[in-house]
Amino acid sequence: MSVTAAKGFTAAGVAAGIKENGNPDLALVVNNGPRRAAAGVFTSNRVKAAPVLWSEQVLKGGQVSAVVLNSGGANACTGPQGFQDTHATAEKTAEVLGRGAIEVAVCSTGLIGVRLPMDKLLAGVETAAAALSEHGGEKAAIAIKTTDTVHKTSVVTRSGWTVGGMAKGAGMLAPGLATMLVVLTTDADLESEVLDKALRAATRVTFDRVDSDGCMSTNDTVLLLASGSSGTTPDYDEFADAVRQVCDDLGRQLIGDAEGASKEIKVEVINAATEEDAVEVGRSIARNNLLKCAIHGEDPNWGRVLSAIGTTRAAFEPDRLNVAINGVWVCRNGSVGEDRDLVDMRYREVHIVADLAAGTETATIWTNDLTADYVHENSAYSS
Amino acid sequence: MSVTAAKGFTAAGVAAGIKENGNPDLALVVNNGPRRAAAGVFTSNRVKAAPVLWSEQVLKGGQVSAVVLNSGGANACTGPQGFQDTHATAEKTAEVLGRGAIEVAVCSTGLIGVRLPMDKLLAGVETAAAALSEHGGEKAAIAIKTTDTVHKTSVVTRSGWTVGGMAKGAGMLAPGLATMLVVLTTDADLESEVLDKALRAATRVTFDRVDSDGCMSTNDTVLLLASGSSGTTPDYDEFADAVRQVCDDLGRQLIGDAEGASKEIKVEVINAATEEDAVEVGRSIARNNLLKCAIHGEDPNWGRVLSAIGTTRAAFEPDRLNVAINGVWVCRNGSVGEDRDLVDMRYREVHIVADLAAGTETATIWTNDLTADYVHENSAYSS
Numbered sequence: 078m079s080v081t082a083a084k085g086f087t088a089a090g091v092a093a094g095i096k097e098n099g100n101p102d103l104a105l106v107v108n109n110g111p112r113r114a115a116a117g118v119f120t121s122n123r124v125k126a127a128p129v130l131w132s133e134q135v136l137k138g139g140q141v142s143a144v145v146l147n148s149g150g151a152n153a154c155t156g157p158q159g160f161q162d163t164h165a166t167a168e169k170t171a172e173v174l175g176r177g178a179i180e181v182a183v184c185s186t187g188l189i190g191v192r193l194p195m196d197k198l199l200a201g202v203e204t205a206a207a208a209l210s211e212h213g214g215e216k217a218a219i220a221i222k223t224t225d226t227v228h229k230t231s232v233v234t235r236s237g238w239t240v241g242g243m244a245k246g247a248g249m250l251a252p253g254l255a256t257m258l259v260v261l262t263t264d265a266d267l268e269s270e271v272l273d274k275a276l277r278a279a280t281r282v283t284f285d286r287v288d289s290d291g292c293m294s295t296n297d298t299v300l301l302l303a304s305g306s307s308g309t310t311p312d313y314d315e316f317a318d319a320v321r322q323v324c325d326d327l328g329r330q331l332i333g334d335a336e337g338a339s340k341e342i343k344v345e346v347i348n349a350a351t352e353e354d355a356v357e358v359g360r361s362i363a364r365n366n367l368l369k370c371a372i373h374g375e376d377p378n379w380g381r382v383l384s385a386i387g388t389t390r391a392a393f394e395p396d397r398l399n400v401a402i403n404g405v406w407v408c409r410n411g412s413v414g415e416d417r418d419l420v421d422m423r424y425r426e427v428h429i430v431a432d433l434a435a436g437t438e439t440a441t442i443w444t445n446d447l448t449a450d451y452v453h454e455n456s457a458y459s460s
Numbered sequence: 461m462s463v464t465a466a467k468g469f470t471a472a473g474v475a476a477g478i479k480e481n482g483n484p485d486l487a488l489v490v491n492n493g494p495r496r497a498a499a500g501v502f503t504s505n506r507v508k509a510a511p512v513l514w515s516e517q518v519l520k521g522g523q524v525s526a527v528v529l530n531s532g533g534a535n536a537c538t539g540p541q542g543f544q545d546t547h548a549t550a551e552k553t554a555e556v557l558g559r560g561a562i563e564v565a566v567c568s569t570g571l572i573g574v575r576l577p578m579d580k581l582l583a584g585v586e587t588a589a590a591a592l593s594e595h596g597g598e599k600a601a602i603a604i605k606t607t608d609t610v611h612k613t614s615v616v617t618r619s620g621w622t623v624g625g626m627a628k629g630a631g632m633l634a635p636g637l638a639t640m641l642v643v644l645t646t647d648a649d650l651e652s653e654v655l656d657k658a659l660r661a662a663t664r665v666t667f668d669r670v671d672s673d674g675c676m677s678t679n680d681t682v683l684l685l686a687s688g689s690s691g692t693t694p695d696y697d698e699f700a701d702a703v704r705q706v707c708d709d710l711g712r713q714l715i716g717d718a719e720g721a722s723k724e725i726k727v728e729v730i731n732a733a734t735e736e737d738a739v740e741v742g743r744s745i746a747r748n749n750l751l752k753c754a755i756h757g758e759d760p761n762w763g764r765v766l767s768a769i770g771t772t773r774a775a776f777e778p779d780r781l782n783v784a785i786n787g788v789w790v791c792r793n794g795s796v797g798e799d800r801d802l803v804d805m806r807y808r809e810v811h812i813v814a815d816l817a818a819g820t821e822t823a824t825i826w827t828n829d830l831t832a833d834y835v836h837e838n839s840a841y842s843s
Binding site: 121122123124125151153154155156158159188189190191192290291292293294295364365366367370371373374376378379380381383384385386387388389393395396398408410411412413447448449451452453454455456457 | 504505506507508534536537538539541542571572573574575673674675676677678747748749750753754756757759761762763764766767768769770771772776778779781791793794795796830831832834835836837838839840
């Protein structure tokens with residue numbers, strides 16, 4: 078159902094020949110209104126791809142008629158020519174849809190530093206426009222895959238209105254090489270300012286807390302489009318909750334499909350002095366390569382958790398720290414706790430709780446283990 | 461020659477049975493004077509091992525008569541009992557040498573969260589004391605190895621005085637699980653304040669810029685002991701230069717022996733606005749897992765270098781960045797530069813130059829590639 082679960086949207090996914098293997102590589106999502114309000118969140122990497130620079134400008138207007146997305150090339154670090162390519166893509170899409178180019182957002186994902194095959198891409202836009210359908214959401218989700226092994230979609234329906242979406246990639250603020258792209262749609266009748274508030278609130282506690290490998294893409298984009306075609310204006314809190322729920326679901330799917338991963342690790346930091354402390358500590362644990370290797374080896378190595386906590390500026394006393402792995406408090410008061418042999422590490426999901434004993438705030442960061450498959454996948458990617 | 465290259469020092473390395481495989485695991489370095497001045501630099505991890513907490517106190521006195529080092533156990537996160545074990549080790553060493561315990565520094569390395577077998581360790585101190593020799597430097601260097609494949613020593617001799625040392629581990633401020641321990645000795649006749657100044661100046665541009673895997677140990681220790689037995693007081697600049705040279709040599713040996721590495725990567729940041737910017741950018745590049753995988757795959761993936769630079773707060777404009785890999789400027793003005801196929805990646809050493817085009821400052825960070833061997837070594841360590 079994906080981006081076409083909400084009324085007022087059509088979508089398509091086609092093979093334009095951007096990918097050499099002939100797989101689908103171009104997606105189009107169109108908002109047929111009556112409203113065309115939109116909000117967006119983009120990578121905080123200061124080296125931004127051309128489509129991000131373009132779409133940031135588009136979103137300033139608060140109106141998006143269509144999103145055109147391609148896999149097979151990130152169009153990042155491609156200079157002024159790359160920006161012209163993005164602009165030409167928006168112009169072409171606007172032309173075939175009979176809309177204005179400044180209402181067409183563009184997303185790209187794939188290898189950095191390579192120009193897109195524009196003849197194929199622009200022809201693909203025509204093909205995709207001809208294929209637009211109220212049932213095209215799945216195909217669109219499939220066309221944006223890069224190293225993803227499955228396409229990712231999510232839908233939440235409330236009384237009279239729906240939020241749906243699609244995602245690809247392996248993280249955000251810290252994604253894998255494959256960039257995170259997300260398009261969310263809703264038929265709720267809301268202004269762009271409300272969409273923006275709900276989207277930022279949702280991404281802050283979902284995609285921003287998914288940290289697969291500590292690397293930040295040049296292309297990350299999350300868009301939320303509202304058609305208003307349900308004729309319903311939901312209560313803000315209820316709407317924000319639905320958006321958060323879809324983002325949370327998609328974020329979990331990203332972690333579940335992260336490159337080469339064999340474990341999904343939930344890092345829960347509790348009793349922090351501030352939420353910022355909790356996030357900093359969670360992120361430090363989630364990014365610790367030694368711990369990620371240990372988890373891969375099903376080794377409940379709590380010393381590496383403490384070592385990661387120790388590198389942060391968070392408020393804590395070393396001799397008051399407690400750590401649980403899969404429910405066993407293997408570290409108590411900064412020292413040896415319950416028998417580590419009691420920890421059952423056989424399952425794909427691993428739950429680490431870090432108790433800072435310094436307050437009442439909490440945060441959860443999701444990450445993966447570090448595996449030989451990750452190394453293989455990322456050492457052979459562009460060669 | 462190691463720590464016994466400088467006159468006035470004896471050392472020993474023995475197998476005390478701390479390691480289950482029977483390899484040497486206890487080293488002793490003794491300063492026989494006439495002077496016993498010393499300085500130390502310790503991990504900035506806030507979770508510090510018992511021997512670090514103890515040795516920090518010892519170094520406050522500026523006097524060290526002996527250093528006792530064990531591999532086979534880090535004595536970190538072992539609570540008050542762990543601290544008592546370190547204290548007992550210093551007391552025993554002091555007793556057999558006829559010195560004061562407050563002049564005995566203690567270093568430990570190995571697994572976190574496990575108490576040391578104190579009966580074996582204390583018996584080993586007696587054995588080591590009986591084996592002390594002016595030729596014991598190599599044996600001491602061998603006894604502190606953990607995952608090191610070779611022992612590391614370095615010596616610089618100037619007119620009438622010498623600085624020598626030994627090291628183990630895979631990094632600092634960001635070391636591998638194996639912790640970095642370094643003991644330097646000199647027969648120059650210098651006060652502890654001068655030693656401290658020279659040691660901090662040296663570590664700031666050597667060990668602090670070696671970043672193998674972004675992880676920071678609980679046990680890192682660098683000690684510099686002066687016996688004064690040459691009777692020579694060198695010029696400060698000349699002495700500081702010799703210390704820096706030994707640290708630089710040992711740091712390069714650590715990177716050369718880092719866990720599972722197949723490439724040594726020199727990340728040189730040039731034309732930065734400040735030295736801090738240069739170090740921040742260099743560290744961000746050195747810690748980027750995707751880049752480290754790409755280098756392992758001999759892929760000159762400059763897009764990942766730009767992506768890493770983009771996550772920093774350093775002064776730069778994205779469209780003025782230049783990147784060279786092994787002498788080929790593959791990225792010019794933030795976009796495609798010379799043909800990446802010209803880059804020869806066959807050799808173990810890889811040289812990345814990141815030109816920020818924002819000033820005149822520079823810094824060099826050394827790191828390694830990320831390999832399947834690293835994952836294997838660190839996923840099977842404690843299980």
